[in-house]
Amino acid sequence: MVPLQATTTKHTTSSGQDSTGRSPSLRETRARLGLHPKAPINEDEAAEPRNTGLAWGRIRIALREPFSEFWGVVIMILFGNGSVAQVLLSMGEKTAPGGAGYGAYQSVSWGWGLGVMLGIYVAGDSGAYLNPAITFSNCLYRQLPWRRFPLYFCAQILGGFVGSGIVYANYINAINHFEGRGIRTVPPSPTATAGIFCTYPAAFMTKASMFFSEFIASTILMFVIFALKDQGNLGSAKNDRWFPLSLFFLIFGLGACFGWETGYAINIARDFGPRLMSYALGYGPEVWSAGGYYFWIPMVAPFCGCIFGGFLYDVFIYTGPSPVNSPWLGLKIFLRPDYAWKVRKQRTIREVEEGAV
Amino acid sequence: MVPLQATTTKHTTSSGQDSTGRSPSLRETRARLGLHPKAPINEDEAAEPRNTGLAWGRIRIALREPFSEFWGVVIMILFGNGSVAQVLLSMGEKTAPGGAGYGAYQSVSWGWGLGVMLGIYVAGDSGAYLNPAITFSNCLYRQLPWRRFPLYFCAQILGGFVGSGIVYANYINAINHFEGRGIRTVPPSPTATAGIFCTYPAAFMTKASMFFSEFIASTILMFVIFALKDQGNLGSAKNDRWFPLSLFFLIFGLGACFGWETGYAINIARDFGPRLMSYALGYGPEVWSAGGYYFWIPMVAPFCGCIFGGFLYDVFIYTGPSPVNSPWLGLKIFLRPDYAWKVRKQRTIREVEEGAV
Amino acid sequence: MVPLQATTTKHTTSSGQDSTGRSPSLRETRARLGLHPKAPINEDEAAEPRNTGLAWGRIRIALREPFSEFWGVVIMILFGNGSVAQVLLSMGEKTAPGGAGYGAYQSVSWGWGLGVMLGIYVAGDSGAYLNPAITFSNCLYRQLPWRRFPLYFCAQILGGFVGSGIVYANYINAINHFEGRGIRTVPPSPTATAGIFCTYPAAFMTKASMFFSEFIASTILMFVIFALKDQGNLGSAKNDRWFPLSLFFLIFGLGACFGWETGYAINIARDFGPRLMSYALGYGPEVWSAGGYYFWIPMVAPFCGCIFGGFLYDVFIYTGPSPVNSPWLGLKIFLRPDYAWKVRKQRTIREVEEGAV
Amino acid sequence: MVPLQATTTKHTTSSGQDSTGRSPSLRETRARLGLHPKAPINEDEAAEPRNTGLAWGRIRIALREPFSEFWGVVIMILFGNGSVAQVLLSMGEKTAPGGAGYGAYQSVSWGWGLGVMLGIYVAGDSGAYLNPAITFSNCLYRQLPWRRFPLYFCAQILGGFVGSGIVYANYINAINHFEGRGIRTVPPSPTATAGIFCTYPAAFMTKASMFFSEFIASTILMFVIFALKDQGNLGSAKNDRWFPLSLFFLIFGLGACFGWETGYAINIARDFGPRLMSYALGYGPEVWSAGGYYFWIPMVAPFCGCIFGGFLYDVFIYTGPSPVNSPWLGLKIFLRPDYAWKVRKQRTIREVEEGAV
Structure with missing residues (x-):
């Protein structure tokens, strides 16, 4: 969630054919991919010969x-799925120090909390959204260019897919030990291990409740993240180190306080990517049908929740530029073509001046 | 607890008909509500067209x-009540990773601790008291204007009311599953779930002990908060980010060390708001009568405790301006009208100069 | 452990009959008590009329x-003893969220860790040693004047005494409920509650092992604190806010890793003060005789351990001025009177110049 | 992992026969040991008479x-092994507050996490690698001189050896109480205590899985550490205090998420040093043969994993100077002698100019 301006301002002094937008072809490639022509690289720290000669x-x-998004999500999933795997599979292990397995439910809160924290450290340069719904809200409310969304989305989903695969590779013997070799089951099976990868709802939940639970957790997520990034509030400076730590507490809290009923997916990349992986690994079609075809809820609800959370924050607290603070909720741009043209022109000028989105 | 000066100093450069005290009518409205005529908005970050044309x-x-206070308390209650709900309702859940429910008592300490921390991040601009007793102490000892107290008080209570309602909506199926559909009971019923919302004392407590327990916890709360905000001590700089983190540890500690006997309400907004909500939701008149009409203790004791804690800090450690450091404990103002007039005049001059309370 | 220089340098600009060393009589009183004539008060933050007219x-x-030391220790003991009380007395309480008492052993690590952290925030101005053995080591290795030791010592012990009394007052009903009204026992009684206040060794320990356990924990304590305060290492800046947080981790760690065998007293103020209080409250002479008159070990071992830990740090890592870095371990001062006179004279000059220590 | 440049730049102003490279013989000794001729000592804080006259x-x-490395590893091992010892040996101890032993598995995560954190504080000056595999990766990718590796390696292994010996000395009675006097066993014995010192794999693991588990944990370790130290990413400033705190979360996470199957050695100094000590203490040849001569895996896998993790980070994210960013992966230096000579010459010039590394 670190805005790209933070990093791109670093090279506004360099002009024309500079080293980040090295060659016209590179700039074009990036533009075609929906990214800003200049890559956000800290010139002060970069190696002297950039070797753009290498493919x-x-x-x-x-x-x-x-x-960056990909690796950030991989790290997040490694710790998150890893913590569930360790706690679930080692349940009742007498040989553990303490004699009661390698961790309790709180380990899972720790795992996801610090996974997100470390993921943000890793992905810092990209914006570190790690969550398509948060990327979406930033496009909607914080002027992140829409054309970036598809590529970020793919990178995040892929990160979830790959990360959960690594966790499976690491815990394959333990899963065999727990379920039996070749047996892979999905809740409510008593030895189900599919819950390591993606979320399954508690048995007593209704569809509406499942949706609401994911929705409210996502709303809180976005509302608090916008508060944490709000320079006009107590918020954090750009690129600062308090943000990842605060996210640890936020995610830990969602796990400890809203983590039971639906497993707090609140992120399509965290849920759909690993779900696909578990399907590929042979958990069977039940990964989709379980909980009354629950799988679409953690795909849709986080988007709804994050949009609503961002809306609430901007309506009540945010004082910076947001569509919510604009007349007609910023919809004027769609209704009055001349106004839209004026806004777009101003934005282009600003982008050129700042050398950044 | 971030003093408003911190934020208001940001727009002292803007003069006269500036954008925060936009129009005479707006200034009048704010003054009539007991707030400072100018709203504390960080001009540097604010959107260009402020749209005061919009209602x-x-x-x-x-x-x-x-x-700000309202949303801060909502966030605090969401995590706080949410953590109790999750731990209480999932007790003994075999399907949880670890096989022993979704969290233990320590989850509750985490929930309230990080709820307060994140609530302060959200409410930063308002002062982030989140607790009428702390607002009261700041009026008494730290020159927060008294006329603000009623509006803050209402916002905080309402935040508690709304926040606990959202938690109920989220956990309604789980409560039905735990108590039975339509059954809602209050401790000491063995399946009581009223403890999710507000506090009930342990059975063996006497009235005096209940009061003392709330009193001492509130005293510690205020004493440590004043230490954390004391610029003359190791204390934190204005608006800094250490304060929310320290509050996490403080609230966690109160939960881990003084959280059992009466449930460490230490805040009328955290206890009365949710209690009203639970009454509205059908928990019956027992929410008031339980524990020998215990409900008034978390309303009164936090005020007594916070006043005493602030008094202790100012008597022994604080060196800044406080009534406790003034001759006659600052009561001179009531006894000598000419002196009172002089003090008030000086304060008005200072306010005008600083453009802030 | 914040050196007094940090705070006292703030008023070196004020000269002569300034407000901190207000009147000759006040300066004399402070000097007679072993303190520096000028009190360490941050003038910038201090109230205008200092009211030294008031007694x-x-x-x-x-x-x-x-x-400051007194209140710092009180806060430390409130959280530390409070956490033990809550976990011990609520053991097996079915009504707790989670159904297994209000906290587990780890609560105790949290309680002492954050108690020390918040105690340092409260006591910041005084140096925040909170432990006579650490004060002693600072006198020995870090030029804290020896004449301060007695008064700090008394304040710290008194803080332990008072703090544990408040915890008793808070938990008196719970203790009655646990042990039975009027019954107060000491380990190894199965319902012993004396362990709330001070430490008792595990049954299988030998005297030498008890001493070693306290010694090694105190050594680690001092070694790491000196590292954390070492400006020449990664160490913290003066008066900074990382120190209390790091101490949280250090004390938490001692509780989690060296807290079982003897209860990691590592502090005479934390052990002897509360032990005296528990004796006064009627726990009987067993508070002294338990564990083979164990009580003297947490009085003596912390001093030995802290001296050794400080010695190790100064011998191997510290590069600042320390007796260990001086020829003959600084003993020259005792053996060559002329050299001693020269050193003392230089120190006096420095003190006058700095207006401190 | 604090680069030495950070500390050495402090004395670049001092020239010639300065106090850190005091005498020609001292400089020669350091050079012969593979260290930079000038010791990294912060001159501002150093004592006036440096007493190089003393041997x-x-x-x-x-x-x-x-x-510094030695003491950093000792502190790390004291907390890490200490936490395992306390949790393992006090299992089921009824007299503990809470009645269920002095800590659960999560204590071990805390112990290693904060052990590494405090170890870095202690060893700050040396670079604080605390792990030969991390030192190796820094030589490979971050221009740490190779000639330092052997001495650091020895110091780290020795630190593990000595630290675990102190833990044994502290817990000798408890081990006798747990296993029986004179009996020392290795997993899978039901009363095995060898797991206090070094790691033993879970029974169901295959060799390949053991290796992979250590490999993947080491990869994550190095990948995240490089992200945390990357100035071009969100990374930390040199010598800053966020790094140790982040490492706490990283190590905690590895313990909570990848700590079960092989005990997350991820460090030859943490595993081989204590293993040697436990062999010396009489645990028998089983310390080597257990788990199918598992002992070599935590010696080799961390190196492989750290090299791979560093490679991944440099390939995908790092923009500073790294062999990975160089043409032919920096291998040109081996293939073209004239180029190698040029690079070496430039480096020497830079070293002389910076007075460092």
Whole structure:
């Protein structure tokens, strides 16, 4: 959620054919992918010979932000899914120090909380959204360009897919030990291990309650994140280190306070990516049908919740530029073409001046 | 507890008919509500066209601080009540990772601790008291204007009411599952769920002990908060980010060390608001009569405790301006009208100069 | 452990009959008590009329540092003893959220850890040693004047005494409920509650092991604190806010890793003060005789351990001025009177210049 | 992991025969040991008379960095092994507050997490790698001179050896109480206590899985550490205090999420040093043969994992100077002697100019 301006302002002094927008072809590639022509690279720290002569050097600059999102989500999933795996599979393990398994439910809150925290540290350069719904809200309310959304979305889903695969590889023996070799089941099976990867709702929940539970958790998530990033509030400075720590507490809290009924997916990348992986690993079609085809709720509800949470924050507290603070909720842009043209022109001028989105 | 000066100093450069005290009518409205004529908005970050032409734009500026307090308390209650709900209702749930429910008592300490922390981040602009007793102490010892107290008080109570309603909506199926559909009971019933919302004392407590327990916890709360905000001590800079983190530890500690006997309400907004909600939701008149009409203790004791805690801090450690450091404990103002007039005049001059309370 | 220089440098600009060393009599009183003539008060934040005309105003300035130490220890003990009380007395309480009592052993680590952290915030101005053994080591290795030791010592012990009394007052009903009215027992009684207040060793420990356990924990305590305060290492800046947080982790760690065998007293103020209180409250002479008259070990071992820990740090890592870095371990001062005279004279000059220590 | 440049830049102003590279012989000794001729000592804080006349004063300057690494690892092991010892040996202890032993599995996560954090505070000056595999990766990717590796390696292993010996000395009675006097067993014995010192794999693990588990944890470790130290990312400033705190969360997470199957050694110094100690203490040859001669895996896998993790980070995210960012992965230096000579010459010039590394 670190706005890209923070990093891109660093190279506004460099002009024209500078090293981040190295060659016209590279700039074009990035523009075609929906990214800003100049990659957000801190010039002060960058190595002297950038080696854009190397093919890989060009690729990694062209895809800098998606790579960051990808790795951020991988780290988040490694710790998050890893914590569930360890607690679930080692249940009742007598040989553990303490004699009661390697961790209790609170380990899961820790795992997801610090997974998000460390994921943000890793993905810092890209914006570190780690969640398509949060990316979406930032496009909607915080002027993140819409054209970035598809690439970020893919990178985040892919991160969830790959991260959960690594967790499976690590815990494959333990899963065999727990379920039996070749047996892979989905809740409510008593030895189900599918819950390691993605979320399944508690048995007593109704569809409406499932949706509401995901919705309210996502609303809180977005509302608090916007407060934490709000420079006009107590909020954090750009690129500062309090943000990841605060996110640890926020995610820990969602796990400890709203984590039971539906498993607090609040993130399509955290739920759909690993669900796909578990399907690929042979957990069967039940990964989709379980809980009355529950799988679509953690895909849709986080978007609704994050949009609503962002709306609430902007309506009541935010004083910066937001569509919510604009006349007609910013819809004037759709209704009056001349006004839209004026706004777009101003934005282009600003972008050119700042050398950044 | 972030003093308003911190935020209001930001717009002292703007003079006369500036954008925060936009129009005479808005200034009058704010003054009539007991707030400072100018809303504490960070001009640097604010959107260019403030849209005071919109009705909502005027309302939110008029009620800026109460809105902040309201949302801060809502967030606090969501995490606090939510953590109790999850731990209480999922007790013994075999399907949880670890097989022993979704959290233990310590989850509750986490929930309230980080709820307060995140609530302060959200409510930063308003002062982030989140507790009428703390607002009261700040009026008494730290020159927060008394006329603000009623509006803050209402906003905080309403926040508690609304926040606990959202938690109920989220956990309604789980409560039905735990108590049975339509059954709602209050401790000492073995399946009581009223403890999710507000506090009930342990069975063995006497009235005096209940009062003392709430009193001592509130005393510690205020004493430590004044230490944390004391610029002359190790204390924190204005608007800094250490304060919310320290509050996490303070509230966690009160939960882990003084949280059993009476449930550490230490806040009328945290206890009375949700209690009213639980009454409205059908928990019956027992929410008032339980524990020998215990309900008035978390209403009164926090005020007594916070006043005493603030008194102790100012008597022994504080070196800044406080009635306790004044001759006759600042009572001279009541006894010598000429002196009172002089003090009031000086304060008005200072307010005008600073453009702030 | 915040060196007094940090606070006293703030008023070096004020000269002569300034407001902190207000009147000759006040300066004399402070000097006679072993404190620096000028009280460490941050002038920028101090109230305009200091009211040294009030008797209490004079007393609190005369005893500023001891008061700070006293309240710091009180806060530490409230959380520390409070956490033990809550966990011990609520053991197996079915009505707790989670159904297994109000906290587990880890609550105790949290309680002492955050108790020390918040105690340091409260006592910041005085140096925040909160532990006579640490004060002693600072006199020995860090030029804290020896004449301060007695008054700090008394304030710290008194803080332990008073703090544990408040905890008893808060938990008196719960203790009656647990042990039975009027019954107060000491380990190894199965319902012993004396362990709330001070430490008792595990049954299988030998005397030498008890001493070693306290010794090694105190050594670690001092070694790490010196590292945390070392400006030449990664160490913290003066008066900074990382120190209390780091102490939380250090004390938490001692509780989690070296807290079982003897209860990690590592502080005579934390052990002897509450032990005296528990004796006064009627726990009987067993508070002294339990564990083979164990009570002297947490009085003596922390001093030995802290001296050794400080010695290790200064021998291997510290590069600032320390007797350990001086020729003959600084003993030259005792053996060559002319050298001693020279050192003392230089120190006096420095003190006068700095207006401190 | 604090780069030495950070500390050494402090004395670049001092020239020639300065106090850190005091005498030609001292400089030679340090150079012969593979260290930079000038010891990284913060001159501003250093004592006036450096007493290089004392033999010990010369030794500790000559061996400054190895001493720091040694003590950092000792502190890490004291808390880490100590936490395992306390939880394992006090299992089911009824007299503990809470009645269920002195800590649960999560204590172990806390112990290692804060052990690493405090170890970094202690060892700050040396670089605070505390792990030969991390030192190795820094040599490979971050221009730490290779000639330092052997001495750091020895210091780290020795730290593990000594630290675990102190833990044994502290818990000897408790081990006798748990296993029986003179009996020392290794998992899978039901009363095994060898797990206090070094790691043993879970029974169901295959060799490949053991290796993979250690490998993936080490990969994560290095990947995240490089992110945390990356100035071009959200990364931390040099010598800053966020790094140790972040490491707490990282190590805690590895313990909570990847700590079960092989005990997350991820560090030869943490595993081999204590293993040697436990062998010396009489745990028998089973410390080597257990788990199918598992002992070599935590010696080799961390190196492989850290190299791979560093490679991944540099390939995808790092923009500073790294062999991975160089043409031919920096191998040109081996293939073209003239190029190698040029690079070496430039480096020497830079070293002389910076007075460092």
